[in-house]
Amino acid sequence: MKKVVVLGAGMVGRAIALDLEPTYHVTAVDIDPSQFHWFPQDSQIQKATADLSDKKIIQKIISKADLVIGAVPGFMGYKTLKTVIEHGKSIVDISFFNEDPFDLDSLAKERGVTAIIDCGVAPGMSNMILGYHHHQINVNSFECYVGGLPFKRIWPFKYKAPFSPVDVIEEYIRPARLKVNGRIIEKEALTEPELIDVDEIGTLEAFNTDGLRTLLKTVDIPNMKEKTMRYPGHREYMQVLKEFGFFSKEPLTLQGQTISPIDMTSYLLKKSWEMDPHEPEFTAMKIIITGEDNHINKRIEYTLFDRFDEKTGVSSMARTTGYTCTGTANLILQGKIVDKGLFPPERIGAHADWFLEVLDYIKSRGIQYIRKDQIEP
Amino acid sequence: MKKVVVLGAGMVGRAIALDLEPTYHVTAVDIDPSQFHWFPQDSQIQKATADLSDKKIIQKIISKADLVIGAVPGFMGYKTLKTVIEHGKSIVDISFFNEDPFDLDSLAKERGVTAIIDCGVAPGMSNMILGYHHHQINVNSFECYVGGLPFKRIWPFKYKAPFSPVDVIEEYIRPARLKVNGRIIEKEALTEPELIDVDEIGTLEAFNTDGLRTLLKTVDIPNMKEKTMRYPGHREYMQVLKEFGFFSKEPLTLQGQTISPIDMTSYLLKKSWEMDPHEPEFTAMKIIITGEDNHINKRIEYTLFDRFDEKTGVSSMARTTGYTCTGTANLILQGKIVDKGLFPPERIGAHADWFLEVLDYIKSRGIQYIRKDQIEP
Numbered sequence: 001m002k003k004v005v006v007l008g009a010g011m012v013g014r015a016i017a018l019d020l021e022p023t024y025h026v027t028a029v030d031i032d033p034s035q036f037h038w039f040p041q042d043s044q045i046q047k048a049t050a051d052l053s054d055k056k057i058i059q060k061i062i063s064k065a066d067l068v069i070g071a072v073p074g075f076m077g078y079k080t081l082k083t084v085i086e087h088g089k090s091i092v093d094i095s096f097f098n099e100d101p102f103d104l105d106s107l108a109k110e111r112g113v114t115a116i117i118d119c120g121v122a123p124g125m126s127n128m129i130l131g132y133h134h135h136q137i138n139v140n141s142f143e144c145y146v147g148g149l150p151f152k153r154i155w156p157f158k159y160k161a162p163f164s165p166v167d168v169i170e171e172y173i174r175p176a177r178l179k180v181n182g183r184i185i186e187k188e189a190l191t192e193p194e195l196i197d198v199d200e201i202g203t204l205e206a207f208n209t210d211g212l213r214t215l216l217k218t219v220d221i222p223n224m225k226e227k228t229m230r231y232p233g234h235r236e237y238m239q240v241l242k243e244f245g246f247f248s249k250e251p252l253t254l255q256g257q258t259i260s261p262i263d264m265t266s267y268l269l270k271k272s273w274e275m276d277p278h279e280p281e282f283t284a285m286k287i288i289i290t291g292e293d294n295h296i297n298k299r300i301e302y303t304l305f306d307r308f309d310e311k312t313g314v315s316s317m318a319r320t321t322g323y324t325c326t327g328t329a330n331l332i333l334q335g336k337i338v339d340k341g342l343f344p345p346e347r348i349g350a351h352a353d354w355f356l357e358v359l360d361y362i363k364s365r366g367i368q369y370i371r372k373d374q375i376e377p
Numbered sequence: 378m379k380k381v382v383v384l385g386a387g388m389v390g391r392a393i394a395l396d397l398e399p400t401y402h403v404t405a406v407d408i409d410p411s412q413f414h415w416f417p418q419d420s421q422i423q424k425a426t427a428d429l430s431d432k433k434i435i436q437k438i439i440s441k442a443d444l445v446i447g448a449v450p451g452f453m454g455y456k457t458l459k460t461v462i463e464h465g466k467s468i469v470d471i472s473f474f475n476e477d478p479f480d481l482d483s484l485a486k487e488r489g490v491t492a493i494i495d496c497g498v499a500p501g502m503s504n505m506i507l508g509y510h511h512h513q514i515n516v517n518s519f520e521c522y523v524g525g526l527p528f529k530r531i532w533p534f535k536y537k538a539p540f541s542p543v544d545v546i547e548e549y550i551r552p553a554r555l556k557v558n559g560r561i562i563e564k565e566a567l568t569e570p571e572l573i574d575v576d577e578i579g580t581l582e583a584f585n586t587d588g589l590r591t592l593l594k595t596v597d598i599p600n601m602k603e604k605t606m607r608y609p610g611h612r613e614y615m616q617v618l619k620e621f622g623f624f625s626k627e628p629l630t631l632q633g634q635t636i637s638p639i640d641m642t643s644y645l646l647k648k649s650w651e652m653d654p655h656e657p658e659f660t661a662m663k664i665i666i667t668g669e670d671n672h673i674n675k676r677i678e679y680t681l682f683d684r685f686d687e688k689t690g691v692s693s694m695a696r697t698t699g700y701t702c703t704g705t706a707n708l709i710l711q712g713k714i715v716d717k718g719l720f721p722p723e724r725i726g727a728h729a730d731w732f733l734e735v736l737d738y739i740k741s742r743g744i745q746y747i748r749k750d751q752i753e754p
Contacts, residue, residue, distance in 0.1 A: 156617045240533045240614050245645045246623075254644055257634040264641055267631055268622045 001025045002066040002333050007052055007080060009035040011162050011277065012094060012120075012325075013071035015318035017045050019326045019365070020069075024333065029061055038277075052076065058083045067333055069325060070095050074167065081115065082107070090114040092329045094321055096123065102217065105342040115342045119328050120321035121304075122146040122226070122285055123213050124345050125369070128324075128358060129287055129302055130215065131349025137298060139221045139291035145196055145206045146285040147229030148317045150275070151307075157238075158231035160275040162317050166266040168273070169247050171228065172238050176208035177216055179224040184216055190239050196229060198284045200305050204229040214344035229284060241265060275315075282307045283316040290376070297376040302369045309366075320367055327361030378402045379710050382442040384429055384457060386412040388539050388654065389471060389497075389702075390448035392695035394422050396703045396742070397446075401710065406438055415654075429453065435460045444710055446702060447472050451544065458492065459484070467491040469706045471698055473500065479594065482719040492719045496705050497698035498681075499523040499603070499662060500590050501722050502746070505701075505735060506664055506679055507596065508726025514675060516598045516668035522573050522583045523662040524606030525694045527652070528684075534615075535608035537652040539694050543643040545650070546624050548605065549615050553585035554593055556601040561593055567616050573606060575661045577682050581606040591721035606661060618642065652692075659684045660693040667753070674753040679746045686743075697744060704738030 002024050006017045009030035017028040018039065027046040028036065036047045050057045052072055058080065062068050068084045070077060070093035077095025084091045085104055088111045101117045108115045118124060126144045133139060150160040161168045175186040187208045194206045211226030241247060248261045275281070285304040290297065306316045328345070331337045331354055349355045359369065379401050383394045386407035394405040395416065404423040405413065413424045427434045429449055435457065439445050445461045447454065447470035454472025461468045462481055465488045478494045485492045495501060503521045510516060527537040538545045552563040564585045571583045588603030618624060625638045652658070662681040667674065683693045691699075705722070708714045708731055726732045736746060 156620060237614070237617050240617070243533060244649065252641065252644060254636055254640050257636045259631055259634045259636050259641070261641060261645060263631050264629065264636070264638060267629060268638060272621065 003027070003064055004067050004069060004329065004333070005029065005062050005065040006069040006071060007058070007061075007084075008071035008073070008095070009038075009047075010071065010073075011315060012318045012322045013069070014038050015314050015322035016069055016071060016094075016326055018043070018312075018314075019323060020329065021045055023330075024066075027061070027065075052080060055079075055083050059087050062087060062089050065089055067092070067329055069093075069329060071325075073163075074098065081117070085111055085113050085115055087111075088113060090332055091116070092119050092325050092332065093117045094120045094124070094325050096120070101214065101342055101344070109341045112340050114332055114337055114340060116328055116332075116337075116348060117342065117344055118213060119325045119345055121283060121324055122211065124321065124324045125304075125358075125362075126226075126285065126287055127215060127345035128349030128355050129369070130219065130221075130289065131346030132352060132355040133289050133291065133300060134219055134221065134346070135350040135352070137291040137293040139219075139289055141223035141288075141290045142215075142221055142225075143288040144211065144226045144285070145194075145229050145287075146211070146226070146283075147204060147206075148283045148320075149201075149204075149229070149231060149281060151201075151280045151282065153231050154272070155233075157234050157269075157272065159234055159273060160279055160281065161273045162275045162315065164266065165269040165273050166262065169262060169266060169269075171209050172242060173247050174210045176210045176226075177212060178208070178226075179212070179216065179222060182222040190235055190242065192227075193235055194227065195232070196286065198229075198286075198305065201282070201284065203232060204284065205232040205235055207235050215346060218344055218346055277315070278313060279315075280308055280310075281316055283320045299374040299376050301372045301374075303372075304367070304369050306367050319365065320362075323362045323365045323367060324358065327358040330361065331357060379443040380404070380441055381444050381446060381706065381710070382406065382439050383446040383448060384435070384438075384461075385448035385450070385472070386415075386424075387448065387450075388692060389695045389699045390446070391415050392691050392699035393446055393448060393471075393703055395420070395689075395691075396700060397706065398422055400707075401443075404438070404442075429457060432456075432460050436464050439464060439466050442466055444468070444706055446470075446706060448702075450540075451475065458494070462488055462490050462492055464488075465490060467709055468493070469496050469702050469709065470494045471497045471501070471702050473497065478591065478719055478721070486718045489717050491709055491714055491717060493705055493709075493714075493725060494719065494721055495590060496702045496722055498660060498701055499588065501698065501701045502681075502735075502739075503603075503662065503664055504592060504722035505726030505732055506746070507592065507598075507666065508723030509729060509732040510666050510668065510677060511596055511598065511723070512727040512729070514668040514670035516596075516666055518600035518665075518667045519592070519598055519602075520665040521588065521603045521662070522571075522606050522664075523588070523603070523660075524581060524583075525660045525697075526578075526581075526606070526608060526658060528657045528659065530608050531649070532610075534611050534646075534649065536611055536650060537656055537658065538650045539652045539692065541643065542646040542650050543639065546639060546643060546646075548586050549619060550624050551587045553587045553603075554589060555585070555603075556589070556593065556599060559599040567612055567619065569604075570612055571604065572609070573663060575606075575663075575682065578659070578661065580609060581661065582609040582612055584612050592723060595721055595723055654692070655690060656692075657685055657687075658693055660697045662697075676751040676753050678749045678751075680749075681744070681746050683744050696742065697739075700739045700742045700744060701735065704735040707738065708734060 454474030
């Protein structure tokens with residue numbers, strides 16, 4: 001039985017470990033042992049409490065692994081990935097760190113390692129879908145609309161975050177990079193709202209966020225944008241807070257006390273944004289690809305609507321992110337992906353058989369991407 | 378020539394001093410001498426720089442005054458008023474402090490002093506109008522809608538404050554006391570929005586604030602409410618900030634630094650709320666009084682729309698507040714009001730001749746209250 005070590009046992013890491021458990025020998029690692037309480041009593045998953053910010057500890061824990069899954073918080077993602085690659089272990093990563101992953105490509109090749117990054121839903125499946133079609137037709141534009149939301153809409157923000165508010169706010173601050181007519185341009189986050197109808201829910205509002213990540217480097221497509229979806233109203237209130245400096249990182253000194261507005265704002269939002277692990281929530285995504293195939297203009301649309309698993313309590317966020325990761329991990333563990341180096345998911349999608357296998361895998365978990373093709377005039 | 382001492386030379390205090398200057402010997406007092414730069418070069422107003430938080434200094438400055446005007450910030454209003462009364466001087470006050478003024482009634486009588494408080498526009502003229510009609514008919518209900526706003530509506534708050542944001546926020550925190558069917562009830566501030574059309578501007582939004590003040594004690598009218606008007610949208614954003622604890626006075630400790638959210642919020646709002654002294658602004662008020670007069674149901678409506686004085690640069694806020702105060706001050710200086718004790722403006726309005734004289738006075742300054750009477754079925 002092959003050995004998989006899952007670094008990080010948060011909401012997604014746990015779902016990954018449980019999904020791999022029937023087929024592999026799985027070790028889940030986290031600094032916080034209370035995370036392990038979420039595993040069923042009869043689970044065969046090995047649990048290891050360890051501080052993953054310590055390089056030596058990681059090396060020890062992964063020494064016998066056939067594959068590593070990186071599911072640590074973003075701020076420690078790059079360092080963890082580098083440690084795993086240095087140690088000669090293949091890895092599928094969903095830590096979504098901000099550093100440039102391609103810095104690690106030559107290291108991965110040198111160590112004979114397969115390292116797949118950003119392997120969640122978006123980034124993740126969205127990249128694979130684009131990679132798949134980009135390999136087949138001449139893609140002109142790519143649009144991705146994605147959001148994870150609670151079913152219950154509580155005024156005013158109608159939002160729950162499975163991670164710290166400060167990370168959400170970070171997405172609302174960082175300028176969004178888009179591709180327009182072949183050029184990368186920056187637009188302010190939270191701008192250019194569009195109303196998007198989601199069959200199962202109603203109308204959502206999408207706005208610019210900086211979500212294209214590796215796609216800005218890896219594919220030569222003239223028009224690309226990624227937008228985040230929230231319930232209508234959320235964006236406006238965030239815009240107001242942003243406009244008034246409530247998201248500012250600049251420390252303020254008032255009455256001799258120094259604090260950054262973003263820290264206070266994160267603290268105040270935390271109470272209402274904190275996602276109860278049992279909160280019924282969903283993931284919605286819409287991808288629109290247009291392009292030319294043998295002088296025929298095509299429009300290909302994918303829609304995803306996934307809800308939390310009522311029986312197991314696994315959130316939709318964990319399902320859609322985690323099962324893209326496990327589906328891809330299987331390709332490595334089964335010896336199908338043997339290429340060495342660092343791969344963003346669009347590179348995986350470019351291989352039709354790999355892409356269709358991942359799609360099948362997540363479909364077997366009840367996650368369905370519905371594809372609709374149209375010929376355009 | 379009678380002597381008037383104006384304590385406080387802020388936006389309103391200055392307008393008061395200038396309005397009284399042609400008829401009286403006026404001394405303007407402020408801790409900040411830069412306030413005096415606003416007076417025209419040929420002004421005969423005496424200027425005194427002094428710290429009005431010092432009782433002894435006040436006593437010295439007012440020792441020869443025939444009348445004192447209290448125009449200090451609210452937080453020092455009560456103490457200043459008390460000092461003036463103790464010193465045996467009559468006063469008209471517009472500091473709008475939060476303490477109970479009636480505690481000073483017996484002191485004022487004992488010292489043979491006329492002390493008129495809350496003598497601005499609302500409170501002020503609104504109280505006088507009600508006092509006048511309450512004396513004539515059997516009033517059943519009193520509604521007052523009032524707001525001072527800039528003409529230019531800048532997203533998102535569309536608001537400028539002539540005083541510190543913390544004082545505005547205070548109005549949005551303090552529960553509003555209303556009279557409903559003879560009982561005083563409390564409603565949360567910012568609630569029960571109503572859209573009010575103002576001919577010269579368009580639609581404004583009015584909401585509950587705690588503005589009835591002395592009326593809750595002095596008049597026996599079963600239904601009374603006071604609402605603040607802002608541009609639509611302002612209330613909603615304030616409600617969001619309030620809901621999320623951004624107005625909380627509870628100190629928070631983050632990273633070892635202790636600060637109250639309201640202090641940070643006030644600081645962040647200050648930049649955009651600060652009113653440029655030349656900002657074109659207006660005051661709008663609508664008062665609706667219903668009552669029964671000899672078995673006839675009457676509805677009496679007053680509307681006020683006043684704009685800043687382009688020629689002199691005096692703001693509408695200073696005009697509508699200050700000239701109610703100077704109009705009333707004249708009644709004392711001319712020996713018409715000789716009653717001793719503490720008087721809220723509704724007590725002045727109850728004397729028809731006084732009320733009509735104040736109304737005439739402010740009309741001579743171009744401020745017109747338009748009255749419309751209706752007989753109701």
